[in-house]
Amino acid sequence: MVNTILSIALLIIGLSFLLVIVRFLIGKSVADRVVALDALTISTIGLIVLLAHFLDRKIYIDVSIVYAILSFIGVIIVAKYLEKSL
Numbered sequence: 315m316v317n318t319i320l321s322i323a324l325l326i327i328g329l330s331f332l333l334v335i336v337r338f339l340i341g342k343s344v345a346d347r348v349v350a351l352d353a354l355t356i357s358t359i360g361l362i363v364l365l366a367h368f369l370d371r372k373i374y375i376d377v378s379i380v381y382a383i384l385s386f387i388g389v390i391i392v393a394k395y396l397e398k399s400l
Contacts, residue, residue, distance in 0.1 A: 317368075320364055320367060320368070323360075323364060324361070324364050324368075327357055327360045327361055327364070328361070330353075330357055331354065331357040331358070331361070334350050334353045334354050334357060335350075335354065337350045337353075338350035338351060338354065344396060345396065348389065348392050348393070348396070351389075352385070352389050355381070355382075355385035355389075356385075358381070359378045359381055359382050359385075362374055362375075362377060362378040362381065363375060363378050366378070
């Protein structure tokens with residue numbers, strides 16, 4: 315039951331990943347692309363966590379936490395740059 319629900323979640327995250335890639339490629343402004351890049355990293359983190367569950371590798375969860383922290387810092391730096399205050 316749990317694996318079925320997580321498989322459905324994997325499909326939903328995969329679909330959202332593809333839709334966000336489209337938004338990233340056809341974004342009208344730089345801010346749209348930054349938001350799409352942030353959404354891509356969130357989707358990737360979800361995929362890494364699901365992969366950790368399916369492969370029974372707990373180290374992948376640590377990898378996803380580090381990736382989330384680096385992604386957050388990166389988005390903050392890009393936002394500061396776009397505001398011209400960096």
